[in-house]
Amino acid sequence: MILINEEDIMLKVTCAIIEKNQQVLITQRGPHKSQALLWEFPGGKIEPSETETDCLIREIEEELNLQVELGLRLTPVEHNYGNFMVNLIPYVCQYKSGTIALREHVAYNWVSAKDLNRYNWCPADLPIVEEYIRRKK
Numbered sequence: 001m002i003l004i005n006e007e008d009i010m011l012k013v014t015c016a017i018i019e020k021n022q023q024v025l026i027t028q029r030g031p032h033k034s035q036a037l038l039w040e041f042p043g044g045k046i047e048p049s050e051t052e053t054d055c056l057i058r059e060i061e062e063e064l065n066l067q068v069e070l071g072l073r074l075t076p077v078e079h080n081y082g083n084f085m086v087n088l089i090p091y092v093c094q095y096k097s098g099t100i101a102l103r104e105h106v107a108y109n110w111v112s113a114k115d116l117n118r119y120n121w122c123p124a125d126l127p128i129v130e131e132y133i134r135r136k137k
């Protein structure tokens with residue numbers, strides 16, 4: 001019998017909806033990654049012994065060279081990608097400081113809430129985009 005540890009197939013990932021001047025930052029995944037070239041909110045996998053908020057602050061610094069202040073935690077989304085599941089945990093954040101250095105992504109954009117639906121999102125992000133737009137109305 002093969003035993004599969006649930007944590008091996010359920011990735012816990014935080015993501016940041018970073019607000020600045022009535023717009024939010026969105027980032028495009030690279031061509032060789034899973035969910036290649038789809039748009040996402042920057043963030044990443046929570047490491048063992050790390051809290052959600054520690055993870056998000058670390059990931060945003062590592063990936064983008066930005067400092068943010070964490071705000072509201074939106075509703076986490078569980079999405080099944082077939083070969084793995086993701087538990088995606090979104091936080092609305094405020095931009096604090098830093099100049100964007102794209103270290104992981106191929107592109108970024110500052111977008112107003114009403115334009116978020118124009119992008120080709122990772123499927124797990126769709127309920128998060130909807131919740132964010134609803135809250136902004």
Ligand SMILES: Nc1nc2c([nH]c(=O)n2[C@H]2C[C@H](O)[C@@H](COP(=O)(O)OP(=O)(O)OP(=O)(O)O)O2)c(=O)[nH]1
Pocket residue numbers: 011013014015032033034035039040041042043044045086088122123124125
């Ligand atoms: N950071 C982030 N990841 C997301 C989002 N939506 C979504 O489905 N994901 C998925 C993509 C990845 O499979 C996983 C996050 O992995 P990661 O960002 O830490 O690592 P990675 O790019 O190296 O991922 P991978 O190529 O190893 O799959 O969660 C999102 O909005 N932000």
